[in-house]
Amino acid sequence: EVQLVESGGGLVQxxxxxxLSCAASGFTFSSYRMxxxxxxxxxxxxxxxxxxxxxxxxYYADSVKGRFTxxxxxxxxxxxxxxxxxxxxxxxxxxxxxxxxxxxxxGRGFLHWGQGTLVTVSS
Amino acid sequence: QSALTQxxxxxxxxxQSVTISCTGTSNxxxxxxxxSWYQQHPGKAPxxxxxxxxxxxxxxxxxxxxxxxxxxxxxxxxxxxAEDEADYYCCSYAGTYRVFGAGTKVTVx
Numbered sequence: 001e002v003q004l005v006e007s008g009g010g011l012v013q014x015x016x017x018x019x020l021s022c023a024a025s026g027f028t029f030s031s032y033r034m035x036x037x038x039x040x041x042x043x044x045x046x047x048x049x050x051x052x053x054x055x056x057x058x059y060y061a062d063s064v065k066g067r068f069t070x071x072x073x074x075x076x077x078x079x080x081x082x083x084x085x086x087x088x089x090x091x092x093x094x095x096x097x098x099x100x101x102x103x104x105x106x107g108r109g110f111l112h113w114g115q116g117t118l119v120t121v122s123s
Numbered sequence: 124q125s126a127l128t129q130x131x132x133x134x135x136x137x138x139q140s141v142t143i144s145c146t147g148t149s150n151x152x153x154x155x156x157x158x159s160w161y162q163q164h165p166g167k168a169p170x171x172x173x174x175x176x177x178x179x180x181x182x183x184x185x186x187x188x189x190x191x192x193x194x195x196x197x198x199x200x201x202x203x204x205a206e207d208e209a210d211y212y213c214c215s216y217a218g219t220y221r222v223f224g225a226g227t228k229v230t231v232x
Binding site for chain 2: 035037044045046047050059060061062063095100105106107108109110111113114115116
Protein backbone atom coordinates (compact mmCIF):
# COMPACT_ATOMS: atom_id res chain seq x y z
CA GLU A 1 0.00 0.00 0.00
CA VAL A 2 1.32 3.39 -0.99
CA GLN A 3 1.81 5.71 1.97
CA LEU A 4 2.97 9.31 2.09
CA VAL A 5 3.44 10.87 5.52
CA GLU A 6 4.27 14.55 5.86
CA SER A 7 5.88 16.13 8.89
CA GLY A 8 7.65 19.31 9.95
CA GLY A 9 4.76 21.75 9.97
CA GLY A 10 4.17 24.22 12.76
CA LEU A 11 3.99 27.87 13.77
CA VAL A 12 6.68 30.19 12.45
CA GLN A 13 7.09 33.95 12.38
CA UNK A 14 7.10 35.92 9.11
CA UNK A 15 10.56 35.82 7.60
CA UNK A 16 11.35 32.53 9.27
CA UNK A 17 12.20 29.11 7.85
CA UNK A 18 10.77 25.63 8.05
CA UNK A 19 11.65 22.28 6.46
CA LEU A 20 8.91 19.84 5.56
CA SER A 21 9.50 16.12 5.06
CA CYS A 22 7.46 13.45 3.32
CA ALA A 23 8.23 9.80 4.10
CA ALA A 24 7.24 7.46 1.28
CA SER A 25 6.57 3.73 1.44
CA GLY A 26 4.82 1.00 -0.51
CA PHE A 27 6.38 1.83 -3.88
CA THR A 28 9.78 2.32 -5.50
CA PHE A 29 10.29 5.94 -4.46
CA SER A 30 13.32 6.47 -6.70
CA SER A 31 11.23 5.77 -9.81
CA TYR A 32 8.49 8.34 -9.32
CA ARG A 33 8.16 12.08 -9.83
CA MET A 34 6.93 13.96 -6.76
CA UNK A 35 5.19 17.24 -5.96
CA UNK A 36 4.17 19.56 -3.15
CA UNK A 37 0.65 21.00 -3.22
CA UNK A 38 -0.75 23.37 -0.60
CA UNK A 39 -4.17 24.51 0.55
CA UNK A 40 -4.72 27.67 2.55
CA UNK A 41 -7.45 27.44 5.21
CA UNK A 42 -10.85 27.44 3.52
CA UNK A 43 -9.26 27.92 0.11
CA UNK A 44 -8.48 25.83 -2.97
CA UNK A 45 -5.51 23.72 -3.97
CA UNK A 46 -2.31 25.36 -5.22
CA UNK A 47 0.53 23.43 -6.87
CA UNK A 48 3.84 24.46 -5.27
CA UNK A 49 6.73 22.44 -6.70
CA UNK A 50 7.77 19.39 -8.77
CA UNK A 51 10.88 17.21 -8.75
CA UNK A 52 11.75 14.48 -11.22
CA UNK A 53 12.75 10.99 -10.13
CA UNK A 54 16.45 11.77 -10.58
CA UNK A 55 16.20 15.34 -9.21
CA UNK A 56 17.45 16.59 -12.57
CA UNK A 57 14.30 18.62 -13.28
CA UNK A 58 12.70 20.93 -10.74
CA TYR A 59 9.86 23.42 -11.13
CA TYR A 60 8.30 25.97 -8.79
CA ALA A 61 5.18 28.08 -8.72
CA ASP A 62 5.92 31.76 -9.20
CA SER A 63 4.55 32.44 -5.71
CA VAL A 64 7.39 30.48 -4.03
CA LYS A 65 10.23 30.73 -6.55
CA GLY A 66 13.44 31.90 -4.92
CA ARG A 67 12.17 31.14 -1.40
CA PHE A 68 11.36 27.40 -1.42
CA THR A 69 13.64 24.51 -2.38
CA UNK A 70 12.42 21.00 -3.18
CA UNK A 71 14.72 18.01 -2.81
CA UNK A 72 14.62 14.25 -2.35
CA UNK A 73 16.73 11.49 -0.84
CA UNK A 74 16.08 8.09 -2.40
CA UNK A 75 18.21 6.34 0.23
CA UNK A 76 15.76 7.60 2.84
CA UNK A 77 12.65 7.38 0.62
CA UNK A 78 11.95 10.97 1.49
CA UNK A 79 10.86 14.21 -0.16
CA UNK A 80 11.63 17.61 1.34
CA UNK A 81 10.56 21.23 1.05
CA UNK A 82 12.85 23.88 2.53
CA UNK A 83 10.82 27.03 3.03
CA UNK A 84 12.65 30.31 3.67
CA UNK A 85 11.49 33.93 3.96
CA UNK A 86 8.04 32.71 4.93
CA UNK A 87 5.07 35.04 4.52
CA UNK A 88 1.65 35.11 6.13
CA UNK A 89 0.18 34.03 2.78
CA UNK A 90 2.22 30.80 2.92
CA UNK A 91 -0.07 29.58 5.73
CA UNK A 92 -1.58 26.34 4.46
CA UNK A 93 -1.78 22.59 4.72
CA UNK A 94 1.07 21.21 2.65
CA UNK A 95 0.56 17.89 0.87
CA UNK A 96 3.14 15.75 -0.87
CA UNK A 97 1.70 14.05 -3.92
CA UNK A 98 3.05 11.34 -6.20
CA UNK A 99 2.74 11.59 -9.97
CA UNK A 100 0.46 9.14 -11.72
CA UNK A 101 3.10 7.31 -13.73
CA UNK A 102 6.80 6.53 -13.76
CA UNK A 103 7.42 7.36 -17.40
CA UNK A 104 6.09 9.67 -20.07
CA UNK A 105 4.81 13.16 -19.44
CA UNK A 106 4.71 14.22 -15.80
CA GLY A 107 1.79 16.21 -14.46
CA ARG A 108 -0.89 13.91 -15.87
CA GLY A 109 -2.33 13.56 -12.39
CA PHE A 110 -1.48 13.22 -8.72
CA LEU A 111 -2.53 9.68 -7.81
CA HIS A 112 -1.35 9.42 -4.20
CA TRP A 113 -1.49 12.09 -1.50
CA GLY A 114 -0.33 12.34 2.07
CA GLN A 115 -2.57 13.57 4.87
CA GLY A 116 -0.89 16.98 4.91
CA THR A 117 1.01 19.06 7.45
CA LEU A 118 -0.15 22.50 8.59
CA VAL A 119 2.20 25.45 8.33
CA THR A 120 1.10 28.62 10.10
CA VAL A 121 3.02 31.84 9.49
CA SER A 122 2.07 34.44 12.06
CA SER A 123 3.60 36.89 14.50
CA GLN B 124 0.18 30.93 -13.66
CA SER B 125 -3.41 32.08 -13.19
CA ALA B 126 -5.89 29.66 -11.62
CA LEU B 127 -8.31 27.89 -13.92
CA THR B 128 -11.91 29.13 -13.78
CA GLN B 129 -14.57 26.91 -12.22
CA UNK B 130 -18.10 27.72 -11.05
CA UNK B 131 -18.18 28.27 -7.31
CA UNK B 132 -21.01 25.78 -6.80
CA UNK B 133 -23.37 23.39 -8.55
CA UNK B 134 -26.19 21.32 -7.15
CA UNK B 135 -28.48 18.49 -8.14
CA UNK B 136 -30.91 15.96 -6.76
CA UNK B 137 -30.00 12.31 -6.25
CA UNK B 138 -29.98 10.49 -9.58
CA GLN B 139 -29.53 13.65 -11.63
CA SER B 140 -26.43 14.65 -13.56
CA VAL B 141 -24.27 17.71 -12.92
CA THR B 142 -21.45 19.14 -15.02
CA ILE B 143 -18.56 21.27 -13.78
CA SER B 144 -16.64 23.40 -16.25
CA CYS B 145 -12.96 24.31 -16.02
CA THR B 146 -11.73 27.09 -18.29
CA GLY B 147 -8.12 27.90 -18.94
CA THR B 148 -6.04 29.12 -21.84
CA SER B 149 -4.10 27.72 -24.76
CA ASN B 150 -1.08 27.60 -22.43
CA UNK B 151 -2.67 25.02 -20.15
CA UNK B 152 -6.05 23.30 -20.73
CA UNK B 153 -6.17 24.05 -24.44
CA UNK B 154 -2.56 23.16 -25.10
CA UNK B 155 -2.36 19.69 -23.62
CA UNK B 156 -4.56 16.64 -23.08
CA UNK B 157 -3.46 16.41 -19.45
CA UNK B 158 -6.38 17.65 -17.40
CA SER B 159 -7.08 15.90 -14.10
CA TRP B 160 -9.93 16.18 -11.62
CA TYR B 161 -9.91 15.73 -7.84
CA GLN B 162 -12.63 15.11 -5.29
CA GLN B 163 -12.09 16.43 -1.76
CA HIS B 164 -14.31 15.78 1.23
CA PRO B 165 -13.99 18.10 4.26
CA GLY B 166 -10.84 17.47 6.25
CA LYS B 167 -9.57 14.87 3.79
CA ALA B 168 -6.81 14.78 1.21
CA PRO B 169 -7.85 15.17 -2.45
CA UNK B 170 -8.59 12.05 -4.46
CA UNK B 171 -7.78 11.69 -8.17
CA UNK B 172 -10.94 10.79 -10.12
CA UNK B 173 -10.03 11.70 -13.73
CA UNK B 174 -6.68 12.01 -15.52
CA UNK B 175 -5.66 12.61 -19.14
CA UNK B 176 -8.96 14.52 -19.63
CA UNK B 177 -11.21 11.44 -19.55
CA UNK B 178 -9.50 8.40 -17.99
CA UNK B 179 -10.48 7.03 -14.59
CA UNK B 180 -8.09 5.46 -12.09
CA UNK B 181 -8.93 1.98 -10.92
CA UNK B 182 -11.80 1.99 -8.45
CA UNK B 183 -13.41 5.25 -9.54
CA UNK B 184 -17.05 4.68 -10.55
CA UNK B 185 -17.95 5.22 -14.20
CA UNK B 186 -20.51 7.80 -13.03
CA UNK B 187 -17.60 10.21 -13.25
CA UNK B 188 -16.60 11.24 -16.77
CA UNK B 189 -14.42 13.94 -18.26
CA UNK B 190 -14.15 15.75 -21.56
CA UNK B 191 -12.49 18.76 -23.16
CA UNK B 192 -13.26 21.22 -25.92
CA UNK B 193 -10.79 23.96 -26.72
CA UNK B 194 -9.73 25.74 -23.54
CA UNK B 195 -12.53 24.27 -21.42
CA UNK B 196 -12.59 20.90 -19.70
CA UNK B 197 -15.65 19.42 -18.04
CA UNK B 198 -16.43 16.87 -15.35
CA UNK B 199 -19.85 15.19 -15.40
CA UNK B 200 -21.24 13.25 -12.47
CA UNK B 201 -24.12 11.06 -13.59
CA UNK B 202 -26.58 9.43 -11.23
CA UNK B 203 -25.65 11.81 -8.42
CA UNK B 204 -25.33 10.16 -5.01
CA ALA B 205 -25.21 11.60 -1.51
CA GLU B 206 -21.54 10.69 -1.13
CA ASP B 207 -20.68 12.80 -4.18
CA GLU B 208 -21.24 15.95 -2.12
CA ALA B 209 -17.72 17.39 -1.97
CA ASP B 210 -15.38 19.96 -3.46
CA TYR B 211 -14.05 19.26 -6.95
CA TYR B 212 -10.88 20.70 -8.48
CA CYS B 213 -9.56 20.56 -12.01
CA CYS B 214 -5.84 20.71 -12.71
CA SER B 215 -3.89 21.14 -15.92
CA TYR B 216 -0.36 20.37 -16.99
CA ALA B 217 1.29 23.51 -18.41
CA GLY B 218 4.85 22.50 -19.16
CA THR B 219 6.98 23.92 -16.38
CA TYR B 220 4.08 24.26 -13.98
CA ARG B 221 0.73 22.76 -13.06
CA VAL B 222 -2.33 24.87 -12.33
CA PHE B 223 -5.47 24.11 -10.36
CA GLY B 224 -8.95 25.53 -10.63
CA ALA B 225 -10.44 27.45 -7.72
CA GLY B 226 -12.75 24.57 -6.90
CA THR B 227 -16.46 23.81 -7.17
CA LYS B 228 -18.68 22.75 -4.31
CA VAL B 229 -21.17 20.09 -5.36
CA THR B 230 -24.31 19.95 -3.22
CA VAL B 231 -26.70 17.01 -3.36
CA UNK B 232 -30.16 18.37 -2.65
